[in-house]
Amino acid sequence: MTNNGRAASKTSAVSNNGASANGARKSAARAAANDRPRPHYARFAHIVGWGMAVPERVLSNHEIARLVDTNDEWIVARTGIKERRIAEGKETTTTLSIESAQNALEMADISPEEVDLIIVATATPEYSFPSTASLVQDAIGAERAAAFDLSAACTGFIAALGTAAESVRCGSANIALVIGAETLTKVTDWEDRGTCILFGDGAGAVVVQGSDVPGGIMSYLLRSDGSGGNLLTLPSVGATRPGGVAGLLDHTIDMNGREVFRFATRAMASITREAVAMAGLSMENIDLIIPHQANRRIIEAAARGLEMPDEKFYMNVDRYGNTSAASIPIALCEAVEEGRVRPNDRLVFVGFGGGLTWGAIAVHWDVTPPEVSRWHRLGRQVRYGLSRARSVGRRVLRRVEGAVFGMQAPEVEPPHRGKK
Ligand code: UT7
Numbered sequence: 001m002t003n004n005g006r007a008a009s010k011t012s013a014v015s016n017n018g019a020s021a022n023g024a025r026k027s028a029a030r031a032a033a034n035d036r037p038r039p040h041y042a043r044f045a046h047i048v049g050w051g052m053a054v055p056e057r058v059l060s061n062h063e064i065a066r067l068v069d070t071n072d073e074w075i076v077a078r079t080g081i082k083e084r085r086i087a088e089g090k091e092t093t094t095t096l097s098i099e100s101a102q103n104a105l106e107m108a109d110i111s112p113e114e115v116d117l118i119i120v121a122t123a124t125p126e127y128s129f130p131s132t133a134s135l136v137q138d139a140i141g142a143e144r145a146a147a148f149d150l151s152a153a154c155t156g157f158i159a160a161l162g163t164a165a166e167s168v169r170c171g172s173a174n175i176a177l178v179i180g181a182e183t184l185t186k187v188t189d190w191e192d193r194g195t196c197i198l199f200g201d202g203a204g205a206v207v208v209q210g211s212d213v214p215g216g217i218m219s220y221l222l223r224s225d226g227s228g229g230n231l232l233t234l235p236s237v238g239a240t241r242p243g244g245v246a247g248l249l250d251h252t253i254d255m256n257g258r259e260v261f262r263f264a265t266r267a268m269a270s271i272t273r274e275a276v277a278m279a280g281l282s283m284e285n286i287d288l289i290i291p292h293q294a295n296r297r298i299i300e301a302a303a304r305g306l307e308m309p310d311e312k313f314y315m316n317v318d319r320y321g322n323t324s325a326a327s328i329p330i331a332l333c334e335a336v337e338e339g340r341v342r343p344n345d346r347l348v349f350v351g352f353g354g355g356l357t358w359g360a361i362a363v364h365w366d367v368t369p370p371e372v373s374r375w376h377r378l379g380r381q382v383r384y385g386l387s388r389a390r391s392v393g394r395r396v397l398r399r400v401e402g403a404v405f406g407m408q409a410p411e412v413e414p415p416h417r418g419k420k
Contacts, residue, residue: 045165046216048367049110049207051103052333053096054320055085059185061197068193075197076318080296084200084321086185093124094132096203097181098139100329102384104177104205105140106377109370112142112387115207116173119164120149121156121180121325123354124187128237132181141387142177153232154292154353155222156180156325158361161206161349162220165361168210179205180325187234189252198294199253200321204329215364218279221271222359228263231256232354260356264298267358269305272350275360283308285346286362290335292351293317293327302350314340324353341365 060083061072075081087096097120105112120133133147152159157180164176181203190196208217235251268291276283289312291299296317303310314335323330328349335341345365352358 043169043171043210043212044214044216045168045208046211046213046367047206047363047365048209049104049106049108049369050205050329050333050336051100051105051107052202052204052326052330053099053103054202054330055087055091055096057086057088058083059086059200064197067190068196070193070197078295078297079198079321080315080317081197081321082318084185084319084323085202087183087201091183091201092126093120093122093181093183093203094126094135094139096183096201096326097122097132097136097179097205100181100203100205101136101140101177101179102380104207106372106380107369108207108209109372109376110175110207110209111380112140112383113144115140115142115145115175115177117164117167117176118142118145118147119160119176119178120147121152121160121178122149122182123151123153123156123234123324124181124183125149133179136177136179138391139384139387141383141390145177146173152222152325152353152357152359153355154294154322154324154327155351155355155357155359156353157204157328158220158349158351158359159222159357160325161208161217161361162222162359164208165217165220168208171210174210176208177205178208178329179203180323180327180329182324182326184253184322184324187252189254192252194257195253195255198322200323202320202323202326202330204326204331204333206329206332213366215366217361217363218281219275219362220359221275221278221361223267223271223357225356228259228356229354231259231263231356234354261295261298263356264294264352264358265301265305267352267356268292268298268302268350271352271358271360272302272306272348275348275350275362279346279362281346281362286312286348287342287345288312288314288335288340289348289350290314290328290331291349292322292353293320293331294322294353327351343368 061075065071118133118137125132131149133149137145137147150160160178164178167173183201184199185201188196188199232255234253299313314331316334347363350360
């Protein structure tokens with residue numbers, strides 16, 4: 001591989017031609033990717049449950065046209081989006097995550113106590129800490145689960161599912177809950193017609209389980225190019241911004257739509273091909289691609305790039321808009337519900353977004369969900385109620401202990417305030 005790389009740079013130096021140097025570098029990189037040894041694991045990671053949750057409130061293009069200079073025809077023609085859901089009142093990334101997680105566990109007929117790992121992919125958590133995943137862990141009573149959030153923008157679900165699959169395959173977890181959840185409409189600039197037409201809220205979750213039976217998640221690839229970070233940004237608590245913490249409330253999504261569009265069409269096609277090859281398959285073996293739902297035109301362009309018909313790409317962007325890390329699991333749930341995913345199908349999940357980041361996962365879909373009896377469902381609902389009570393009980397106990405044993409945290413001057 002190193003030799004290939006050296007030969008490529010030598011050729012480019014002799015020809016002194018920028019274009020061929022670039023081409024040689026790319027083919028060397030491609031050769032390196034193809035030569036990469038396929039991982040061998042003792043176990044396999046199967047998706048055994050899936051669930052979603054979206055807010056009640058539907059926001060139509062017509063309503064947005066009352067806020068900014070746009071119209072339904074333009075939005076549908078340029079994006080394929082007709083409506084999206086927006087979180088209201090007490091709906092947050094956490095509540096949507098919890099609901100989708102419970103639905104996924106229900107589908108798999110798995111109890112929260114059996115879950116070893118919870119990963120929430122989100123760019124819109126309620127807190128930097130505690131993580132959304134920890135809040136989900138407490139709410140569902142996943143007593144022994146590790147929990148953390150993962151930030152990779154719209155590629156977040158791919159990164160989270162890949163990480164969970166690796167944990168399951170190497171044996172550090174047997175059952176993992178992977179959630180993609182967003183409330184992007186809370187960080188949308190409702191005066192910017194270039195972005196406010198695009199985003200929506202929702203959550204989707206899958207349960208990943210270890211097994212000795214071959215199949216399930218067959219390959220996982222993730223990439224990043226931080227030089228394009230400025231093309232799609234959402235400042236966070238660490239950003240320097242006038243107004244201190246109050247200024248945070250102004251933090252909204254900023255995007256160079258055209259550039260992200262160009263990047264997305266290229267990245268989706270190339271990473272899909274790589275993930276399929278890494279799984280030992282060819283594109284003809286693929287039954288359905290479930291892409292990140294950002295824009296119908298991006299998906300259609302990727303289909304052309306892969307020389308595949310549009311029908312091989314699942315789309316529901318018309319009803320939910322771009323829900324970032326939540327879009328792939330929501331699309332998966334609806335694709336299964338509509339009978340577009342059948343046992344023994346080969347699927348590809350592919351995502352792209354801020355970072356810039358992009359990634360893909362090839363899956364052998366080989367699971368038929370178990371029949372879950374009414375009593376089982378009822379039993380689990382009771383357990384969720386008990387988890388809530390246990391959580392409140394623990395908080396009260398912690399306070400009582402603090403009062404009785406005087407274990408209050410000492411007053412410490414925050415370092416950033418400096419000396420008086
Ligand atoms: O999850 C990843 C994150 N984001 C994405 O994947 C988004 C990627 N980008 C896109 O989806 C598209 O670039 C957009 C949908 C954002 C924009 O579509 P476009 O076809 O790239 O439009 P454009 O930015 O090239 O703008 C074309 C025209 C401009 O007018 P002029 O300069 O030609 O007179 C815009 O001002 O359309 C105008 N325009 C609009 N007109 C009506 C931009 N937004 C709107 C709007 N309504 N909402």
